[in-house]
Amino acid sequence: MLLQVNHLQKIFQTRFSKEKTVALHDVTFSVEDGEYIAIMGESGSGKTTLLNTLATLEKPTSGSVLLSGQDVTKIKENKLAEFRRTHLGFIFQDFNLLDTLSVRDNIFLPLVLGRQKVRVMEQRLEKLAPRLNISDLLNKQPFELSGGQKQRVAIARALITEPELVLADEPTAALDFKNSEGLLTLLEDINETGQTILMVTHSAIAASHAKRVLFIKDGRIFHQLYRANREAADFMQEISMTMTNLLGTEVR
Amino acid sequence: MFYVKLAGRNIHQSMSNFLPFALSSVVMFLMNLMIATILLSPSLKKLQRWENFAMLLSLGLIVLTIFATIFMIYSYRFLLKRRTKEFGLYNILGLKKRQIVRISILELLMMFLVTVVAGTILGIVLAKFLYLILINLVGENYFDLQWSPLAVGIVTVLFACIYLLLMIISSFSIRRQSSLELLKNANKGEKEPKSRGILALLGLVSLGIGYYLAVTVASPLDALTKFFIAVLFVIFGTLLFYMSFTIWLLKRQKKNKGYYYQPKHFITVSSMLYRMKQNAVGLANITILVTMTFVTLATTVGLFSSINGFLNDYFVRNTIININTTQQQSIELVDQVAEKNGIKLSNPVVYERSNSIVGALNNGKFENKQNLANLTAVNFMTAETYTTLTGNPVHLRGNEAIAFPAVGSLNENQVKFGNRTFKIKQKINGIRNFPSTSRMASNWLILIVNSKSQIQPVLDDATKAAGNHYLLGFDTTISADLTGKDAKKLQTTLSNYRVNGDAPIQRRDDSKTKIEQDDRGEEKTLAGMPPTFERYDDMHQQLISFAGGFLFIGLVLGFTFILGTALIIYYKQISEGEQDKRSFEILQEVGLSSDEVRQTIRSQVLLVFFMPIGVAIVHFGFAFIMIQKLISLFGTTRFGLLLLTSIGTIAVVAAIYYIIYKQTSHAYYRIVER
Numbered sequence: 001m002l003l004q005v006n007h008l009q010k011i012f013q014t015r016f017s018k019e020k021t022v023a024l025h026d027v028t029f030s031v032e033d034g035e036y037i038a039i040m041g042e043s044g045s046g047k048t049t050l051l052n053t054l055a056t057l058e059k060p061t062s063g064s065v066l067l068s069g070q071d072v073t074k075i076k077e078n079k080l081a082e083f084r085r086t087h088l089g090f091i092f093q094d095f096n097l098l099d100t101l102s103v104r105d106n107i108f109l110p111l112v113l114g115r116q117k118v119r120v121m122e123q124r125l126e127k128l129a130p131r132l133n134i135s136d137l138l139n140k141q142p143f144e145l146s147g148g149q150k151q152r153v154a155i156a157r158a159l160i161t162e163p164e165l166v167l168a169d170e171p172t173a174a175l176d177f178k179n180s181e182g183l184l185t186l187l188e189d190i191n192e193t194g195q196t197i198l199m200v201t202h203s204a205i206a207a208s209h210a211k212r213v214l215f216i217k218d219g220r221i222f223h224q225l226y227r228a229n230r231e232a233a234d235f236m237q238e239i240s241m242t243m244t245n246l247l248g249t250e251v252r
Numbered sequence: 253m254f255y256v257k258l259a260g261r262n263i264h265q266s267m268s269n270f271l272p273f274a275l276s277s278v279v280m281f282l283m284n285l286m287i288a289t290i291l292l293s294p295s296l297k298k299l300q301r302w303e304n305f306a307m308l309l310s311l312g313l314i315v316l317t318i319f320a321t322i323f324m325i326y327s328y329r330f331l332l333k334r335r336t337k338e339f340g341l342y343n344i345l346g347l348k349k350r351q352i353v354r355i356s357i358l359e360l361l362m363m364f365l366v367t368v369v370a371g372t373i374l375g376i377v378l379a380k381f382l383y384l385i386l387i388n389l390v391g392e393n394y395f396d397l398q399w400s401p402l403a404v405g406i407v408t409v410l411f412a413c414i415y416l417l418l419m420i421i422s423s424f425s426i427r428r429q430s431s432l433e434l435l436k437n438a439n440k441g442e443k444e445p446k447s448r449g450i451l452a453l454l455g456l457v458s459l460g461i462g463y464y465l466a467v468t469v470a471s472p473l474d475a476l477t478k479f480f481i482a483v484l485f486v487i488f489g490t491l492l493f494y495m496s497f498t499i500w501l502l503k504r505q506k507k508n509k510g511y512y513y514q515p516k517h518f519i520t521v522s523s524m525l526y527r528m529k530q531n532a533v534g535l536a537n538i539t540i541l542v543t544m545t546f547v548t549l550a551t552t553v554g555l556f557s558s559i560n561g562f563l564n565d566y567f568v569r570n571t572i573i574n575i576n577t578t579q580q581q582s583i584e585l586v587d588q589v590a591e592k593n594g595i596k597l598s599n600p601v602v603y604e605r606s607n608s609i610v611g612a613l614n615n616g617k618f619e620n621k622q623n624l625a626n627l628t629a630v631n632f633m634t635a636e637t638y639t640t641l642t643g644n645p646v647h648l649r650g651n652e653a654i655a656f657p658a659v660g661s662l663n664e665n666q667v668k669f670g671n672r673t674f675k676i677k678q679k680i681n682g683i684r685n686f687p688s689t690s691r692m693a694s695n696w697l698i699l700i701v702n703s704k705s706q707i708q709p710v711l712d713d714a715t716k717a718a719g720n721h722y723l724l725g726f727d728t729t730i731s732a733d734l735t736g737k738d739a740k741k742l743q744t745t746l747s748n749y750r751v752n753g754d755a756p757i758q759r760r761d762d763s764k765t766k767i768e769q770d771d772r773g774e775e776k777t778l779a780g781m782p783p784t785f786e787r788y789d790d791m792h793q794q795l796i797s798f799a800g801g802f803l804f805i806g807l808v809l810g811f812t813f814i815l816g817t818a819l820i821i822y823y824k825q826i827s828e829g830e831q832d833k834r835s836f837e838i839l840q841e842v843g844l845s846s847d848e849v850r851q852t853i854r855s856q857v858l859l860v861f862f863m864p865i866g867v868a869i870v871h872f873g874f875a876f877i878m879i880q881k882l883i884s885l886f887g888t889t890r891f892g893l894l895l896l897t898s899i900g901t902i903a904v905v906a907a908i909y910y911i912i913y914k915q916t917s918h919a920y921y922r923i924v925e926r
Contacts, residue, residue: 057841078845085843096838100526105518110842112518118509157842 089158281371455492552806616664660695752780829923
């Protein structure tokens with residue numbers, strides 16, 4: 001078992017008010033090695049808080065998150081950055097590429113921060129670039145790229161550290177339909193090679209490419225669906241149904 | 253009315269944006285007003301040599317006005333840039349561009365009113381304080397400054413012009429942009445700068461020429477002419493340096509993979525490279541401003557503080573009388589006059605030396621031509637006189653000579669005058685009871701030789717070269733301590749005598765002023781000249797008021813320059829902070845620890861911040877050589893003291909700079925920190 005989330009609770013309290021907001025009630029689930037899991041929920045359901053907690057960007061109020069047996073909530077503040085760098089890969093909604101760096105250097109960024117040798121960095125990129133179809137883009141600047149290209153670069157940056165877990169936060173939100181489809185297929189391919197992926201989304205289409213979907217509402221996990229060997233389109237229908245029934249909202 | 257309200261609300265709401273602009277506007281107004289008030293005050297005319305101050309103050313006012321204009325434009329453009337989004341929103345919500353322009357003009361009008369009111373009130377109060385400083389610096393005690401409505405009027409009109417310019421700028425820049433452009437942030441993507449090898453080379457060459465000019469300055473007058481050329485070259489070179497050379501250097505660092513792909517260098521090099529293009533001009537401005545502050549302050553402080561040293565070097569006794577004839581005739585005359593009037597000359601020192609011959613001294617070869625680059629005045633003295641003065645017996649054989657290079661230096665073992673050569677047996681660095689500095693703007697060399705017969709041919713050559721207008725020979729200097737009353741009496745009496753070389757001294761009954769009226773070359777020489785008279789107290793007063801006025805203007809300008817620097821830096825920090833905010837968020841998410849973030853910020857800010865001061869110090873180092881020569885134009889050549897005051901001023905300015913840095917980097921942290 002790669003990731004084990006136990007009774008996670010997160011309560012926000014602003015400094016000057018007594019009012020508490022419960023973002024996560026009691027979240028428990030686990031992720032196996034090589035899984036591709038989607039967490040679905042609408043805005044304000046707590047899915048981003050959950051992702052941030054897994055990403056060690058936020059500390060939970062109670063509960064634990066075990067990644068390969070290590071409790072990430074117990075890691076000291078000054079070790080967190082290093083932990084993120086070595087164990088996790090991130091794909092963001094708005095790509096989060098640095099304008100000041102070229103595409104190549106954006107991909108190298110986590111390795112540079114980890115003081116990796118230049119030779120190793122280049123070898124890894126050489127293997128990775130053709131898979132993501134970004135070989136021609138390496139010497140460009142981020143502002144010269146389209147949205148889909150930027151997201152592929154972001155994926156390369158997430159994968160180059162060979163992380164145990166890739167966390168994706170609404171990776172298709174800023175992309176058009178065609179690019180979204182391409183990206184989702186790409187994530188599926190990457191998962192095929194054994195990479196564990198955890199994606200947070202509110203899009204049924206995006207979720208339908210995962211192997212398993214967890215539904216979250218008001219800070220609780222409500223339900224989960226397995227894709228088994230179905231086509232993405234079939235799976236999406238079931239997801240849509242579930243969303244409508246369980247969460248009481250319309251699916252976009 | 254609606255627009256007035258809207259404009260007022262805008263200023264109120266984005267106070268943090270308007271405050272630096274308002275501050276710079278008020279301070280610039282204040283500085284201008286204070287100088288104008290002092291300049292126009294009737295009490296200025298009660299100072300001795302007030303015309304000098306008036307000229308200096310007008311000069312200062314001109315510099316300040318130019319500076320204020322440039323600076324206000326800079327400030328305002330920054331303000332505009334930060335408000336494009338706001339204006340864009342108005343545009344989308346349905347205000348026409350014309351109406352937005354009207355709002356921004358109303359805002360400017362309000363700022364103008366605030367500036368005039370606040371500036372005038374502060375100006376009236378602070379001008380008195382500033383005037384007190386001036387009075388103290390020039391060594392007077394008369395103090396009465398009225399505020400002058402005329403000064404307020406003039407400065408208000410000046411600023412009205414500046415604000416009008418700002419209004420034009422604002423309406424142009426708002427009209428030019430489309431509404432979507434206005435709404436969108438200025439965060440457009442940029443291509444990584446190309447390194448421009450030729451420009452980099454040109455920048456270095458330009459700096460090199462400027463520096464070379466500074467280093468090779470041979471005499472004070474030379475420095476004066478070369479100074480401005482050198483300044484232009486250095487300004488140009490600095491700009492090119494930041495625009496191209498630094499980019500070229502950073503690119504080279506980037507190419508070195510082993511160096512570049514280290515966390516410390518990776519972020520710094522890439523973001524500096526990215527920023528260099530936007531901010532090369534800003535950095536060059538800061539560098540030039542800091543250099544200007546250094547030069548202004550160091551020159552004026554150095555000039556002021558070296559007065560006493562100069563006077564002590566020059567005045568062997570408190571009164572110096574110079575008579576253009578032989579020692580024997582001179583002593584006879586002075587003794588006779590002194591005795592008749594009951595004047596007592598204490599501790600007299602008397603020596604005879606040749607008239608000065610002025611020409612070019614090059615590699616030990618003296619030529620009778622006026623060449624600014626290496627102008628040198630030479631005086632001869634006999635070994636006998638030297639021995640009487642100092643009590644040291646000297647033995648000089650043949651054409652041997654002792655050299656005292658009082659101003660400037662002499663590196664050769666011989667000095668050649670035409671076909672006559674003097675072999676330098678010994679170099680000394682002082683003669684007892686003899687001034688070690690001159691009031692001439694050139695280098696000064698004293699040669700001690702065996703006899704007058706060796707000197708006369710040289711003098712005759714010089715006479716011939718000058719066109720035989722008047723004969724060069726020997727003059728006598730009598731230094732003594734006299735009371736003020738005695739000195740005055742002696743001077744008045746002596747002014748009736750006409751001395752002309754070896755010719756007998758004549759007494760005239762017409763006054764000295766009459767002689768000055770036909771002070772036109774030959775006639776004067778034929779008639780002979782009255783003995784010259786110099787008093788320590790007179791010259792002290794004269795120099796103090798001169799150097800004090802300079803120091804005053806230097807302090808005012810220096811203060812304004814530092815202030816300008818501070819504001820430019822503040823603006824830079826704020827705008828860079830906003831640009832970097834997102835980058836640092838991303839970096840932290842990807843895996844940069846907060847300690848590393850702090851380190852990166854520190855090394856980045858430190859570099860961008862202290863690079864200007866580093867470059868400015870290098871600039872100043874070369875300027876120092878020129879400043880030293882320039883100051884010696886006014887009769888002072890004390891290297892050690894000048895070095896000390898320069899280091900002092902640099903330390904003070906650097907300390908102020910550091911405080912500014914501390915304050916502004918807080919602003920940066922606040923923006924960037926998660």
